[in-house]
Amino acid sequence: MKKEETNDIVQYLIPLLNKNNISTENCKIDVTTEKSGKQRGDIWISLVSQSNKNFENKITCLIEAKHRNSNIGDIDWRDAMSQGKEKAKKQKLNYYVVTNCKSDFRYYNVHDDEEIYLDGKILTKIVPLEILQKIQTQTNEDSSYVLHKASKDTVPIISEASFRKSLKNLANVYRSAGLKKGDERIDPTVSFVVLKYISEQELEKRTLHSSIKLWHELRNIAYSEEGDLKSSFKIMVDNIWDKNSEYKNNRYSDFKDLIDIKDSKLKNNHFKLIYKELDGKKYHGANFDLYGSIYEEFASQTKKKEFGEFYTRRHITGMVAKLLLRNELKFRKLKISDPACGTGGFLTEAYKSLITNYSSNNSLNTEIIKELKENVFFGYDNDPKSVARTKLNMFLVGDGHIHIYENDSLVDWESCEKGWEKDTFDYILTNPPMGKYDGEAKIENFSFTNEKRYELLFVERILEALKSGGELAVVINDGALEAPSRKNFRKKLLSTCNINAVISLSKFAFAPYTKEKTYILFLQKKQNDEISEIQKTPIWNYILDYDGYANSDKRYRTKYHDDIPELEENFDNALKLLKVYPADKDKFEKEKINYEREINPREKSEGLKGKKFGYVYIEQINEGNFFNLLSEFHLRPFTTNSIGINEFDSLLSQYLNEFNKIKEDFEKRMGKD
Numbered sequence: 001m002k003k004e005e006t007n008d009i010v011q012y013l014i015p016l017l018n019k020n021n022i023s024t025e026n027c028k029i030d031v032t033t034e035k036s037g038k039q040r041g042d043i044w045i046s047l048v049s050q051s052n053k054n055f056e057n058k059i060t061c062l063i064e065a066k067h068r069n070s071n072i073g074d075i076d077w078r079d080a081m082s083q084g085k086e087k088a089k090k091q092k093l094n095y096y097v098v099t100n101c102k103s104d105f106r107y108y109n110v111h112d113d114e115e116i117y118l119d120g121k122i123l124t125k126i127v128p129l130e131i132l133q134k135i136q137t138q139t140n141e142d143s144s145y146v147l148h149k150a151s152k153d154t155v156p157i158i159s160e161a162s163f164r165k166s167l168k169n170l171a172n173v174y175r176s177a178g179l180k181k182g183d184e185r186i187d188p189t190v191s192f193v194v195l196k197y198i199s200e201q202e203l204e205k206r207t208l209h210s211s212i213k214l215w216h217e218l219r220n221i222a223y224s225e226e227g228d229l230k231s232s233f234k235i236m237v238d239n240i241w242d243k244n245s246e247y248k249n250n251r252y253s254d255f256k257d258l259i260d261i262k263d264s265k266l267k268n269n270h271f272k273l274i275y276k277e278l279d280g281k282k283y284h285g286a287n288f289d290l291y292g293s294i295y296e297e298f299a300s301q302t303k304k305k306e307f308g309e310f311y312t313r314r315h316i317t318g319m320v321a322k323l324l325l326r327n328e329l330k331f332r333k334l335k336i337s338d339p340a341c342g343t344g345g346f347l348t349e350a351y352k353s354l355i356t357n358y359s360s361n362n363s364l365n366t367e368i369i370k371e372l373k374e375n376v377f378f379g380y381d382n383d384p385k386s387v388a389r390t391k392l393n394m395f396l397v398g399d400g401h402i403h404i405y406e407n408d409s410l411v412d413w414e415s416c417e418k419g420w421e422k423d424t425f426d427y428i429l430t431n432p433p434m435g436k437y438d439g440e441a442k443i444e445n446f447s448f449t450n451e452k453r454y455e456l457l458f459v460e461r462i463l464e465a466l467k468s469g470g471e472l473a474v475v476i477n478d479g480a481l482e483a484p485s486r487k488n489f490r491k492k493l494l495s496t497c498n499i500n501a502v503i504s505l506s507k508f509a510f511a512p513y514t515k516e517k518t519y520i521l522f523l524q525k526k527q528n529d530e531i532s533e534i535q536k537t538p539i540w541n542y543i544l545d546y547d548g549y550a551n552s553d554k555r556y557r558t559k560y561h562d563d564i565p566e567l568e569e570n571f572d573n574a575l576k577l578l579k580v581y582p583a584d585k586d587k588f589e590k591e592k593i594n595y596e597r598e599i600n601p602r603e604k605s606e607g608l609k610g611k612k613f614g615y616v617y618i619e620q621i622n623e624g625n626f627f628n629l630l631s632e633f634h635l636r637p638f639t640t641n642s643i644g645i646n647e648f649d650s651l652l653s654q655y656l657n658e659f660n661k662i663k664e665d666f667e668k669r670m671g672k673d
Contacts, residue, residue, distance in 0.1 A: 004067045006030070008101035009042065013065055017045075020126045025049040033059065035091045039083070044091075045132060061132045062088045063097040070100040073560030074602035081559065085110055094139040106565075111141035112161065113559045118146050119356055121322070122565045158281040160288040166277050167297040173273045177266050185298040187260040190392070192278055193290055194255055195236065197396055200284045207251060212239040215279075222275040229271040234262055254391050254401060283396060289314045291343060291393050312345045312431045312475070313555075315548060316509060319564050320520060321349035323571050324429055324473045328354060329361050331368045334376050337425045339409035339462060340432040341379035344390030347404075348397040350429060351377060355398065373399040378419050380407040382439075410441035410457050422464050431475035432458035434516070448492045455480050456489055463496055466525040472497075475505075478517040481629040490627040491534070494618075497523040498535045500575050503567070504543040504631035512553035519631070522575075535618060537581050538588075540574045540595065541631040542567050542613040545603070563612075570595050570613065610636030 014024060028044045033056045045061040048054055064084035070076040077098060084096035088110045095116055099105045107116035107123045116123045116135055123135075123146075131148055138146045142162040167189070174185045199215030202208055213236060221227035241256040266274070283290065292311060295303075328334070334354075338346045354372060358364040377400040379390050387406045394401035405418040413422060433454040443452055448460040455476050462472055480486055481502075493499070501522040507515045526535075546561035574595035581588045596614035603612070616634040621627050628634075 005042075005065055005101070008068045009065050011101075012068060013043070013063075013099065013101040016126050017043075021128045022126070022132075023049070025051075026129065028055070033091060036087050037090065039087050039090070041087050041091075045129070047129065047133060059091055059093070060129070060136045061095075061097060062091060062093055063099060066098070066100050068100050068102045070104075071600045071602045072104050072106065072562075078560060081108065081113065084108070085113065093136060095135055107135065108559075109139055109141075109144040112144075114144040114161070114557070115562070115565075116144050116146060119148055119360060121356075121568070124565045124569055158283055158286050160286075160293065162281065163286070163288070163290065163293055164297065167293065169277050170274060171297070173266075173270050173277075177270050179265055181298055182300050182303060184265075186294055188264055188266060188274075189294050189298065190291065191259045191261045192274055193283060193294070193396070194258055194392065195233070196278055197283050198240070198252055200282060208240065212236065215275075218275070219279070222272055222279070228268055229275060230266070230268045233271060237262065255395065258388065258392060284398065286396070289343065289345060289348070289393060290396055291389055292345075311343055311513065313509070313549075314345055314349065315564065316505070317345035317349040317429075318352075319568065320429055320473045321346060321353040322568060324427055324471060324522065325350060325353045325357065326572050329357050330363055331358055331371075333371075334427070335378060335419075335425045336376055336427045336429075337378040337380070337420075337465065338430045339380045339420065339428065339465065340430050340458065341381045341390045341404065342386050342431070344379060344393040344404070346429040346431070347377050347379050347390065347400065348393050350427070351394065351397055351400050369398075374402055376400065377403060378425070379404040380409045380418070380420055382406065382408040408439055408441070410437070410439055410454075410461055412441070412445060420465065423467050425465050426467060426470050427472070428462050428466055428470070429473040430458070430462065432462075434477050449486070449489045451486075456486070459489075459493065463523075463525055468525055468527045470525050472521070472523045472525070474521050474523070475518050476521060478519065478630060481519060482626070482633065484626040487623075487626040490629055493523075494534045494621070494627065495532050497525045498537060499523050499539050499629070500537075500578060501540045501542070501571065502629060502631050504541070506545060506547055506551055508549075508551045508553075508555070509544075509547055511555060519629075521629075537578045538615040538617045539621070539629075540571075540578065540613070540615055541635055542570075543611075543631050543635060545608060545612075567613075574613075574615075608636075 009029065014027075017027065018024065022045060026046050026049060028041075028046075028050060030040050030042060031044065032038060032040050033044060035056070041062050042065040043063040044056075044059050045063065046052075046055045047058040047060055052058070062084060064080040064087075066076045066080050070080075077100075080098045081096075084098055085108070088094075088096035094110055095107055096110055097105060097107050105124055105126060108114065109116060116139060118127070118131065118135075127135075131146075134148055135146050143157070143159040145157065145159065170189060171185070174188075179185050179188075196215050199217075202214055203216060208214070213232065215236075218229065218232050218236075221229050221232055237259055240250070240252060241259070292314065295311075336347070336350050338344070341347060351372060354376075355364065355369075358368060377394065379387075379394075381387050381390065384406050387404055390404045391401040394404065403419060405420075407418055407420060409420060413420075435454055437452045437454045437457055441457065443450060443457075446457055446460050449456040459474060459476065459480075462474065466472055480489065499521060503520040503522070505518050505520065507517045509518060510516070542563075544563045544567060546558070546563050548558060548562035548564055549555040550558050551561075577588060577591055577595060592615055597612050599608045599610065599612050610632075612635075614635055620634060621629065625633070
């Protein structure tokens with residue numbers, strides 16, 4: 001090991017391990033094991049002490065350590081990943097850890113290098129020995145999700161990688177049955193997933209009549225050579241939603257129209273292949289958008305483009321929900337809304353975030369779950385298909401689909417009879433449509449703008465729907481935040497609410513559907529007596545250059561470029577510090593350095609300049625720059641290089657000479673022809 005890395009391990013890493021109750025006696029530094037051969041592991045952590053002869057057999061973690069100046073994704077970090085993966089495999093570990101000994105820690109699945117999630121969050125810190133053991137036992141080639149504070153189910157929850165693999169296998173089944181790409185494949189897949197999920201729900205608490213044979217009760221037929229599984233599924237569907245049944249208005253009534261398998265081209269053998277492919281995993285609690293995965297796999301290119309108009313990727317919605325609801329640790333009566341819900345990504349992630357928060361605080365019980373399912377979440381969309389998608393996704397994630405309505409959220413309040421009212425919601429999180437608005441809302445009823453544009457009108461209407469002190473996270477385009485013609489819109493925004501944070505997203509965040517540059521604003525509505533005066537507190541900005549997926553139309557998962565963990569790690573404390581301003585400016589000035597940083601060497605080598613994140617004082621956002629709110633404008637200002645007249649003449653003469661040579665060569669060629 002390099003001397004610098006050894007010193008960092010001793011000075012920084014070992015104390016961190018000890019602080020998390022991992023004794024030095026449970027560690028061996030810079031040694032080989034019988035299984036690793038000649039390859040030395042930087043730190044092997046075992047469940048037993050060094051003196052125990054079973055130390056190597058009880059190894060539960062490998063840490064590959066780089067020097068403290070290493071950054072996630074740089075050459076040294078990638079080298080550590082490569083070595084860690086190889087050594088961990090030899091030791092029969094399911095994961096490995098890479099760190100720079102001081103600030104950055106990442107846990108990787110040895111099978112695919114996916115980052116490890118602990119109770120729904122990417123793991124970024126040292127954890128105690130008991131959790132390391134849970135990571136080792138729960139991580140596998142199909143899952144990088146580890147449960148610590150929630151009980152682990154006996155049936156594994158489906159992972160996104162495993163589900164996408166199943167979808168590709170289903171594509172082969174559909175191809176053999178003559179089903180074309182598009183609805184012919186989407187509809188039956190959604191149907192089977194819904195029926196599987198209903199079976200899971202009924203296993204927990206039976207509400208349907210015991211005579212109705214559900215998914216789990218058809219296994220003998222599905223796995224036998226004989227037996228008509230297709231007919232059994234038809235009977236199941238008839239019985240669950242039979243018009244003559246006393247159960248026709250059961251808790252699954254809203255999903256009847258999503259089931260489309262009765263007249264399918266699929267034959268009995270196809271049903272059995274599909275059943276076997278989807279069986280054996282639990283879909284309740286899946287930490288990704290099942291519907292979105294189905295649509296992306298089977299939709300045509302035209303349909304995908306349409307789909308992109310209302311689809312926000314789940315790693316974005318999940319991040320936003322976690323950040324917005326970070327302080328909701330103990331249950332209280334809440335109303336949370338998305339007034340342009342699309343496929344329901346923000347609402348489903350908000351539901352999961354609250355479940356995680358309450359579970360981690362040991363406050364989750366049946367009464368709270370009932371409240372979350374029935375009274376907390378409200379979604380609105382003017383597209384009936386989007387309403388159906390949202391209801392389905394809410395249902396799949398655990399419920400909360402009751403108050404999802406078809407409704408134009410921009411119309412007058414008087415015509416909204418579904419809970420969409422002024423001063424109603426504690427939280428709103430949304431990605432509203434952008435562009436020209438041709439709906440029925442009257443522009444004279446709005447005061448922020450006189451433009452008929454979705455994004456501008458939505459922001460005003462959403463703020464009206466929030467309670468005083470309520471919080472909002474909204475995706476908005478760059479034009480709304482910088483165009484000089486929209487100066488008054490931004491001024492009105494700064495007067496009506498406090499902008500706590502601006503997150504700049506990569507232009508590929510919504511690719512391939514659109515590459516429009518977008519931002520996420522985190523706002524808090526002012527109390528009535530504070531409105532009209534422009535906010536005084538600074539605004540924290542973070543530029544999310546990398547969101548964990550390739551910055552290209554092919555949004556595949558990347559191993560090294562993911563800023564989201566760093567954002568999540570700093571967000572809460574960065575905003576807490578804002579609360580001392582302006583009352584204690586000295587404290588703010590002293591501590592703000594902890595939540596500001598320049599781009600690091602690896603980022604610089606990739607062409608980035610300026611700051612990664614930091615505060616922008618409100619004095620920097622003024623009439624002179626049209627109240628510009630773009631993160632890049634303040635953290636990475638554009639600079640120009642001036643040259644003298646003599647240098648300019650020299651460059652101009654050089655370019656003219658080159659142009660004349662090209663021109664002469666072209667004329668000669670033309671003359672020859």
